[in-house]
Each structure stands twice: as structure tokens, then as C-alpha cells.
Amino acid sequence: MVVLREESEESLNQLFRALADGTRRDILERSLTETPSVSDLATRYEMSFAAVQKHVAVLERAGLVRKRPHGREQLVSTDLARLRRAGELLDHYESMWRRRMAQLDDVLLPREE
Numbered sequence: 677m678v679v680l681r682e683e684s685e686e687s688l689n690q691l692f693r694a695l696a697d698g699t700r701r702d703i704l705e706r707s708l709t710e711t712p713s714v715s716d717l718a719t720r721y722e723m724s725f726a727a728v729q730k731h732v733a734v735l736e737r738a739g740l741v742r743k744r745p746h747g748r749e750q751l752v753s754t755d756l757a758r759l760r761r762a763g764e765l766l767d768h769y770e771s772m773w774r775r776r777m778a779q780l781d782d783v784l785l786p787r788e789e
Contacts, residue, residue, distance in 0.1 A: 683761075687739075691762055694738035699723075700731050704754055707741055713749035 694700055699721060706712055706720070718728040732752055735741040739758040743750045 690708060690738040694734050695769055699758055700735055703731055704735060707752045707754045711751045711753050713751050715749060
């Protein structure tokens, strides 16, 4: 599988682990439409600032967001290329699934003669 060989197993695991959490997906969505600071994000969730920082760090390690300093704040933005990569991988898995379902149809459905 060329699609999967392009990345290490650990890199793929980090990517999908980061996307597995609802708070992290929400942070990712917010950083697509704006460039919030970590402090701004922390006010939007019922959790501590440190917990939000950890969520952002998981997203950053997975390459899904980048932080950049802006004065005393850290601004968060989505890395669109990495997000597209996640989509490509999911498309790859869907394509594999559809091929297998088509093969199953060939076996189970009677052929017209």
C-alpha cells in the first residue's frame, strides 16, 4: 500500500489518536475558521487551561496544528496539508472497503444470463 508506506506507523497512530477525541476535533475546527490563542480556547471548555494546553500539544505532535507566538500568547492554526493527509488515508480505506463489497456482491448476487 503506497498510501500507507509514505508514513511511519507511529505517525499514523498519532494522527488518528489526535482525531479520536471530541475536544481536539473541536479545537481543530475552531482553528480552521479563526486563529485562537490557547488562552482563548481555554475559556471555551469546562476544563483547566493545562488540560486545553495538553489537547493542543497532542494536535501539534500529530502535525494537525501549529502554534506561533504572538506577544505573550500562543496562536493556534490548523495545518491544512496534514488534515488533507488524514482525509486521503480515510479515502484510501473507504476505497478498499468498496472494492471488497463489490467483490462480495459478485459472489452473492446471481448473475443474469
